[in-house]
Amino acid sequence: MSHAFARPKPFDNLAATAAPGVGDDSADGYSVGSTWIDTTNDHAYRCVDATAGAAVWYRTTRPTYTLHVQALTTTPTDSQTVYFGALPKAPTTTADISRVYIPRTGTIVRADIWCYSGGAGTGENWSLYIRLNNTTDTLIATLGVTTNARNFQNTALGIAVVAGDYIEIKGVQPAWATNPTTCIYGGHITIEAK
Numbered sequence: 001m002s003h004a005f006a007r008p009k010p011f012d013n014l015a016a017t018a019a020p021g022v023g024d025d026s027a028d029g030y031s032v033g034s035t036w037i038d039t040t041n042d043h044a045y046r047c048v049d050a051t052a053g054a055a056v057w058y059r060t061t062r063p064t065y066t067l068h069v070q071a072l073t074t075t076p077t078d079s080q081t082v083y084f085g086a087l088p089k090a091p092t093t094t095a096d097i098s099r100v101y102i103p104r105t106g107t108i109v110r111a112d113i114w115c116y117s118g119g120a121g122t123g124e125n126w127s128l129y130i131r132l133n134n135t136t137d138t139l140i141a142t143l144g145v146t147t148n149a150r151n152f153q154n155t156a157l158g159i160a161v162v163a164g165d166y167i168e169i170k171g172v173q174p175a176w177a178t179n180p181t182t183c184i185y186g187g188h189i190t191i192e193a194k
Helices: none
Strands: 013-018 035-038 043-049 056-059 064-073 081-084 106-119 126-132 136-143 148-153 159-161 166-172 182-191
Touching: 013 148, 064 081, 064 106, 106 126, 106 136, 126 159
Parallel strands: 013 035
Antiparallel strands: 035 043, 043 056, 064 182, 081 166, 106 148, 106 159, 106 182, 126 136, 126 166, 136 148
């Protein structure tokens, strides 16, 4: 004779208006595996420890989104500062016209910008920045390499943004001994939503 026991279904809160806390615990009927949906902030949580007074909940919704940036082919000029955003056009020396708007409040946590050059040029230091609201620059990376493909990457950013803010990518070009040629940019900015 087989004795199968059905595991009780966890108690869930599918219509909460805030995130769960340490007091949302076994005393309230929650157990490991319980689901909590915060309908106000559009986040889901799973209980991993229901100890009374010390419950632990992990957010299970993917809290990030990306914004894509690009610039069409150009041959960089010595000692110029250029800007680009999401429009399919060459970088420009005029700031504040290549805006990429922030659709949702959060924190910029990562930038990955690739630049491919038909001719690599020499390896003087070349820097890319995220420019926020045409006022604040945050370094993505400075590369001093002699290669056709350059990856300007920063995985430790912490730039707070609100819906309606905008960014541009700012490039500070060095005085090269030999300029790179036919450069094209593409990449994305990762934002952790609130």
